[in-house]
Amino acid sequence: xxxxxxxxxxxxxxxxxxxxxxxxxxxxxxxxxxxxxxxxxxxxxxxxxxxxxxxxxxxxxxxxxxxxxxxxxxxxxxxxxxxxxxxxxxxxxxxxxxxxxxxxxxxxxxxxxxxxxxxxxxxxxxxxxxxxxxxxxxxxxxxxxxxxxxxxxxxxxxxxxxxxxxxxxxxxxxxxxxxxxxxxxxxxxxxxxxxxxxxxxxxxxxxxxxxxxxxxxxxxxx
Numbered sequence: 001x002x003x004x005x006x007x008x009x010x011x012x013x014x015x016x017x018x019x020x021x022x023x024x025x026x027x028x029x030x031x032x033x034x035x036x037x038x039x040x041x042x043x044x045x046x047x048x049x050x051x052x053x054x055x056x057x058x059x060x061x062x063x064x065x066x067x068x069x070x071x072x073x074x075x076x077x078x079x080x081x082x083x084x085x086x087x088x089x090x091x092x093x094x095x096x097x098x099x100x101x102x103x104x105x106x107x108x109x110x111x112x113x114x115x116x117x118x119x120x121x122x123x124x125x126x127x128x129x130x131x132x133x134x135x136x137x138x139x140x141x142x143x144x145x146x147x148x149x150x151x152x153x154x155x156x157x158x159x160x161x162x163x164x165x166x167x168x169x170x171x172x173x174x175x176x177x178x179x180x181x182x183x184x185x186x187x188x189x190x191x192x193x194x195x196x197x198x199x200x201x202x203x204x205x206x207x208x209x210x211x212x213x214x215x216x217x218x219x220x221x222x
Contacts, residue, residue: 002057002078012027016031017029018030022191023145023192024078042059043058044056045058051083051087052082053082055078057078058075058076059075060073060075135165137165138165138185139190140163140188141165142164143163144163144193144194145160145162145163145192145194146160146188148160148189149189150184150187159173160175162174170185171185173188
């Protein structure tokens, strides 16, 4: 059940709840079981679109207005927006198609022949050209939400954001202010594992409007 941020801070301060996820922020009660809990009447509203899908969690209660008509007052609890990747995928496929078209029309008749640029397995070890199979370095993976606290030096400060790992141990952290490079892995603390999605937080453009319902028996139009 969504609650007010002040209520969440109170539960965490009293040790009655623990943090499950950082983004989106989710807590779990420790002194109450699922069988002993009841969820209040909430509704999930979905507004699908071509570029994004809006999701809102609302609750509603019936009240009488100044004309003594019963209206349903809805209050927005959580508002989310899922941005689709279809347009970016289409643009990437179109660029790849243009690259292939260029290769098919390339004139290679007067290009110098390939010579002495083969793989040398006896020189640098076999195989020389291979993909790195290790994606986890020092317990971190690219995309994890981390917090780095650098005590001293040119990069002294606290940085919170997504990490890009390196086998050398120098990580890059992308924050809201930009990307900080060369953070040593010993200063990094894990906040949340990567789940394949990127999250951003922004202020709401406007409040959710309540839908008036005329008559003694209020019926949802949706």
